[in-house]
Amino acid sequence: MGAFPDKQAIDRRMNAIAGDREHGASALARRCLDIAADSALYYPAPDTPALTAILTAQAQDMSAARPSMAPIHNLLSRWQRELQGLNGLDLETARRRAADAARAVAKVSQAACRQAALHAQSLIGERQCVITHSLSSTLLQAFTALQGRGASLIVTESRPLCEGRNLALQLAGMGLPTTLITDAQLGLFVEKADLAMVGADSVLEDGTVVNKVGTYLLALAARENSIPFYVCCESFKQRDSSMPPFEPEEMSPDELNLGELPKVEIRNIYFDLTPPELITARVSEEGVSRCRLNKRC
Amino acid sequence: MGAFPDKQAIDRRMNAIAGDREHGASALARRCLDIAADSALYYPAPDTPALTAILTAQAQDMSAARPSMAPIHNLLSRWQRELQGLNGLDLETARRRAADAARAVAKVSQAACRQAALHAQSLIGERQCVITHSLSSTLLQAFTALQGRGASLIVTESRPLCEGRNLALQLAGMGLPTTLITDAQLGLFVEKADLAMVGADSVLEDGTVVNKVGTYLLALAARENSIPFYVCCESFKQRDSSMPPFEPEEMSPDELNLGELPKVEIRNIYFDLTPPELITARVSEEGVSRCRLNKRC
Numbered sequence: 001m002g003a004f005p006d007k008q009a010i011d012r013r014m015n016a017i018a019g020d021r022e023h024g025a026s027a028l029a030r031r032c033l034d035i036a037a038d039s040a041l042y043y044p045a046p047d048t049p050a051l052t053a054i055l056t057a058q059a060q061d062m063s064a065a066r067p068s069m070a071p072i073h074n075l076l077s078r079w080q081r082e083l084q085g086l087n088g089l090d091l092e093t094a095r096r097r098a099a100d101a102a103r104a105v106a107k108v109s110q111a112a113c114r115q116a117a118l119h120a121q122s123l124i125g126e127r128q129c130v131i132t133h134s135l136s137s138t139l140l141q142a143f144t145a146l147q148g149r150g151a152s153l154i155v156t157e158s159r160p161l162c163e164g165r166n167l168a169l170q171l172a173g174m175g176l177p178t179t180l181i182t183d184a185q186l187g188l189f190v191e192k193a194d195l196a197m198v199g200a201d202s203v204l205e206d207g208t209v210v211n212k213v214g215t216y217l218l219a220l221a222a223r224e225n226s227i228p229f230y231v232c233c234e235s236f237k238q239r240d241s242s243m244p245p246f247e248p249e250e251m252s253p254d255e256l257n258l259g260e261l262p263k264v265e266i267r268n269i270y271f272d273l274t275p276p277e278l279i280t281a282r283v284s285e286e287g288v289s290r291c292r293l294n295k296r297c
Numbered sequence: 298m299g300a301f302p303d304k305q306a307i308d309r310r311m312n313a314i315a316g317d318r319e320h321g322a323s324a325l326a327r328r329c330l331d332i333a334a335d336s337a338l339y340y341p342a343p344d345t346p347a348l349t350a351i352l353t354a355q356a357q358d359m360s361a362a363r364p365s366m367a368p369i370h371n372l373l374s375r376w377q378r379e380l381q382g383l384n385g386l387d388l389e390t391a392r393r394r395a396a397d398a399a400r401a402v403a404k405v406s407q408a409a410c411r412q413a414a415l416h417a418q419s420l421i422g423e424r425q426c427v428i429t430h431s432l433s434s435t436l437l438q439a440f441t442a443l444q445g446r447g448a449s450l451i452v453t454e455s456r457p458l459c460e461g462r463n464l465a466l467q468l469a470g471m472g473l474p475t476t477l478i479t480d481a482q483l484g485l486f487v488e489k490a491d492l493a494m495v496g497a498d499s500v501l502e503d504g505t506v507v508n509k510v511g512t513y514l515l516a517l518a519a520r521e522n523s524i525p526f527y528v529c530c531e532s533f534k535q536r537d538s539s540m541p542p543f544e545p546e547e548m549s550p551d552e553l554n555l556g557e558l559p560k561v562e563i564r565n566i567y568f569d570l571t572p573p574e575l576i577t578a579r580v581s582e583e584g585v586s587r588c589r590l591n592k593r594c
Contacts, residue, residue, distance in 0.1 A: 156481075159456070159479045159480070159481055160479060165556075168561045169559075172559065172561045173559075177562070178560070178562065179561075180561050180564070181564050182457060182480070182510070182565070183479070183480050184453075184456055184480040184509075184510045184511030184514065184569075185511075185566055185569070186514060187513040187569050188510060188545075188569045213485060214480075214482075214484070216484035217483060217484045217517070220517040221513075221514065221517060256479060258462055261462065261469070262466075262469065263470070263475070264466060265474070265476045266477045269482060269485055
C-alpha cells in the first residue's frame, strides 16, 4: 500500500503555492485543487463539520497566497460551494465527496483551457507569424496544433524567469520555426508578425487583462503596427466584485540577478495591465469575443 | 621617454572598435579620433601623401565598423576634410597638424555634448521624475545637475549588456533617488514619471531616432500616458544622404546568456527606430527643437 500524504506533507505543499514561479495561473489553480483533494481525504479532522471548516480555511489561504491569479480564487470558490452540502454526511463519505468535487472542478478547468485553445487556433491562418509574450499553457496547446501549417512564432524571453526560453524550446522541438528575442526587441519584431496572442493571469471586471509584465508594451506595439492583439484564457480567469481589489504581485529583486547596487531601489513587479481598448478580441472556451472598446473591431 | 604606440598597437585599437560594447556612440567616436591622432603621429609612412592616404583609409574603416553610429562617421569625416590641406607640408608638420585636428574635432564634440546636456536640464522641473532607457553619457551629464533639486529617476536595465545598471549605480551614488527596473516593466513605470528622456546613437534624415532597442517601446508608452518624450544628443548624430543606408547592428546571441536552445533562432538586434511622430522634442547643442510631426506639440 502506498504512503498517504500526512498533515505535514499537505501543509508543505500549501505553503509552496505562494512561492511557486513555475506554473501559470490555471496550472497553479489545478495544483491547488489537487492539494485540496488530498487534504479532503487525509487531513486530520474529528468529524465532518470540522473537516469542512478546515478545508474552507485552507481554500481561502491558498486564494490569498496568489491574489493576482483569479483562477485560484474562482476554482476554489466553486469547490467551496460543493463543500456546503456535506455537513450531514458521515466523515468518510464527506471526505470522498469533497475530493471527487475538487477533481471534477479541475477537469472542468482543463476542458475549458482545451476549448479556448481550439478557438485560438482558428484565429491563426496558414503560414502566419504569431508574436507572443511569456508562457501560457493554453496557448502552448493552441500553438502545438500549428505543426504542418507553415506557421512561425516569435517568443520573448520574459524576464526575470525567462519562461519564454522554455516555450521557444518546446515549440522548436515540435518543428515550428521559432525566434527568441529579448523583451526590449518586442517593438522591432512586432512588424514581422501577422498577429499578437497572449494568455492572461486574470481579467478584471472592466475587461482589463492582467498578464506577465511586458504584455502592455506588446499591445501598444501591436496597435501601432496595425496587427490584431488577442488574449486567450478560460473564463475562470475573470475577476468579479466579490474578490479583493487587484494588487499586482511584486517579487524579490534578487530574482533579477543584478548584483549589489547600493542605494538603488530595484523593482520586480510581475504583472502589468492591458486595457480593453488595446485588445482586438478575447478568446475563451465560449469562443472569440471582439472587444467593442477597440476601435479597430 | 615614454613608449610611443607602434603600428601593431594602433591596429589593435582600431580593430577593437567593431567589438566595443562599453561606449556609447559619442564616446566611441571620440575614441576613434584619439586613435586617429596617435596614428597621425606614429603610424609608419614614407611621406605626407602616403600618410594622408593611410589616415583616410583608417578613418573609413573605423566608420564602417559601426555603421549604426552616425557620430563616428560625422566626426571622422570632419577630420578627413582637414587632412586634404596637408599634402604640401613636410611629413613631421603634417603629422602634428593631423593629430591636432583630430583632437580639436574631439573637443568640439565634447563641447556640443556639454551644451546639449545643459539644454536637457532646462526641461526637467523641480521634484520631477524622469524615466530613461539605456545609458547616454550626455544625459548622465544632464542628470548630474539634478542633485539637490528633488528629482528622481527610473532607469531600465537595458538588456543584454545592462548599461542601465551602471547608470543607476552612478546616479544613486550622487544621492539621486534611483529606481532600476527590467525593460519589460517600462509600461508599468512610465505612469510614475513626469517625462521620458533618452539619448540617441543616430538620427536619420527624416528625424527617426536610432537608439538602444526598447526606446521605441518607451516612446509608445510615454505617448499613451501623456508624458513628453525627449531625445537629447549633439547634432553630430544626424545622418545625411552621403552615408550608407541605415542598417541596425546585430550582435552575437551568446551575449543573451540563454544557454543551449536547439533549433531556436535567437536574435540580438541592438537598436530600434523611433519615428518623429512619437518624439515631443529633440535637444541638441543648438537648443530644444519641438517636433512638428508630434501632435501634442
